Amino acid sequence: MELFPGMNGLLDYSTYIFDLDGCVYFGPEPAQGASGLISLLSGLGKRVLFLSNNSTHSPHEVVQKLQSMDIHVLASDIHLASTLLARYLHETHGSLRLAVAGEKFLHKEMARFDHTVVPLDDTSADCLVMGRYLSFTFDCLVECVRQLESGGHFYVTNLDTHHPGPEGARQPETGALAAAVSAVTGKTPFSVGKPFPYAFTSLLNDLALDSRDCLMIGDSLNTDVQGAGNAGLDTCWLNPGGASETPSDQPNSPTFTFPGLAEVLATVQQEVR
Amino acid sequence: MELFPGMNGLLDYSTYIFDLDGCVYFGPEPAQGASGLISLLSGLGKRVLFLSNNSTHSPHEVVQKLQSMDIHVLASDIHLASTLLARYLHETHGSLRLAVAGEKFLHKEMARFDHTVVPLDDTSADCLVMGRYLSFTFDCLVECVRQLESGGHFYVTNLDTHHPGPEGARQPETGALAAAVSAVTGKTPFSVGKPFPYAFTSLLNDLALDSRDCLMIGDSLNTDVQGAGNAGLDTCWLNPGGASETPSDQPNSPTFTFPGLAEVLATVQQEVR
Known part of the structure; x- marks a missing residue:
């Protein structure tokens, strides 16, 4: 069923990438509608995948x-920036x-893709690899600088400066x-995480x-x-700020815009009826 | 005595600001010639002062x-960025x-200038004040972000991204x-440290x-x-890289350029003779 004749409906895709x-979620809090939407899509036989610049956790x-x-999914459906970079x-x-310079899983993925992980202060390394690092300190900054001054190349899992936490606070x-x-x-630094094509292709x-x-569903323009x-995908932009923040100067307009997943769920439910 | 007729000599000043x-010094290592130059200038009745963006130590x-x-000087001749910002x-x-977010002396100077220092996670603060902070962590970054999201203004002792350490390594x-x-x-962030006029005026x-x-003597262009x-001062630029790095696109050319203090000392000794 098409809500707007001649335009895509939210159900016109075989695969939904969240x-x-x-x-x-926002930190420890699930987004309203997330559980319902993902189980409805799965129940309709749609493929549900996750593509995230998260570099602190394993799938x-x-x-x-x-x-x-x-929300019940398989680890193999979760694609994270640590893996993307190790593989690239x-x-x-x-x-x-x-x-x-990163969390345990980043080290583990580098080793799984046949790289040798050396201590951060070992300046014989070919590259410095950096992810979101909760144990980051001033001394770690000093060691990262020394790596790059010793000729190492600089790779990061992603270039995001922040992501939204509970109540919109920037993490x-x-x-x-x-x-x-x-x-x-x-x-x-060089990155292959979103928005770079490698992450999608x-x-x-x-x-x-x-x-x-x-259909890619996400909050970041x-x-x-x-x-x-x-990368040629249609997109669903989650914009809690409302229409006033709709972009006009971006080359790719979102295919759909909703305040959040609860409204996406309500619209999908309408389309199903 | 003038080395170059019509031009300033290195001894044509009453006050030398290092x-x-x-x-x-470079971290723990004194610069060659520093001790000799400073004692020679003092012996000649010149005033020797120090003006630094250092925010980790007290005078x-x-x-x-x-x-x-x-090198023997008085604490009252040492002017540091922590004090400048507290006073400003x-x-x-x-x-x-x-x-x-900074070392003990930064806290102390803020209190000395009648400010109330609150914990970094107390979002009732008027401002976030940041200096070089050797105990900086990821959690500290989170707290600094929360301060600014809560409406605090952002002040830093200085905007320098690095200073030279031993063997030129960037600190x-x-x-x-x-x-x-x-x-x-x-x-x-807003700063009053060098190069901003408040530091000099x-x-x-x-x-x-x-x-x-x-005469201001320093390594940073x-x-x-x-x-x-x-601020209207003549300057002596210490440029260990040699003439090839001489700037051409800067409004204020250095009055003098030397590889380091050893060569400044040698030239002052020639002028004295």
Whole structure:
């Protein structure tokens, strides 16, 4: 059923790719409508995937968090920035010696893709790899600077400076830590996380998906709407601020705009009837 | 005695204002010639002052450090960014409630200038004040962001992203930490440290100095040469990289350029003869 003749309906896709932070949950709090929407889509035989710049958790940890929110998915459907970067580095450069400033899973993924993880103060590393790092300190900043001054290349899981937490409070992300390192060294980090094409095209290629059959759902105009739009996907922008924030100067307009997942769910339910 | 007729000689000043980091010392190592130059100038009856964006130490601690390098000066001749900011805030706004991300002396100076220092997570503060903070952590970044989201104004002791340490290695400075906070919040910090005029004019006013009688000696083209030049001072740029790095696109050319203090000392000794 089409709500607007000649336009796409929310149900006209075979695959729904959700962002996580600021979309499905806000820190420890689930988004209203998330559980209902994801189970309705799954019940309708749609494929539900998750593509996130999260670099602090493993897919298994995300599954457990989602389970606690009554959202039931498989770890293999969760695609995270740590894995994307580990894989990209191996595809592009083979096995590397990597100094890693990030959480345990980032280290683990680098090792799983045949890289050798060395201590952050070992300046024989080929690259500095940085993710969101909850144990980041001033000394860690000093070591990151030394890595880059020793000739290491600078890779980050993502360039997001923040993601929304509970009540919209900004939670610092990888890009904020990278900004400190860049300020000292003048070096710009390289990322393959959203909005960069690799994040989307590697997912589409792996699962043999046609971009035209996929809808990306997320809260970030830059990473989710522009990134997915550039990769040929339709997009659903979650904009709690309302119409006044609708972008006019962006090349890819969102296909759909809703305040949040509760309103997406209500519209999908209308379309199903 | 003039080395070059019609031009200033290095001895044509009554007052010599030295930068500290990257000028008089590199981390724990004294600069070659520093001790000899400073004692020669003092012996010639010149006034020797220090103006630094250092925000981690007190003047008394700097005196002790200089003493260990055989440089003997008074604490009252050392002017640091922590004091400048504490004083500026009081002159401009009166007593404030300040959340302070910085070392002990920064807290102490804020209290000395009648401000109330509150914990970093107390969002009732009027301002966030940030200095070089060796105990900076990810959690501290979160608290700084929360301060600014709660409406606090953002002040930093200085905007330097780094200063030179031993063997030229870049030591992260206040501006690098501020870059992380700015990346998340989009808020630009306000500073009165070098190169901003307040750093120079408050020193000149306090000591009733004429800018034309003062020579600023430092390694930073931006903070020392441009900042002092804008305040009407002649400048001596320490440029270990040699002539190839001489600036051409800066409004204030340095009055003198030397590789380091050893060469300044040698030239002053020639002028004395």
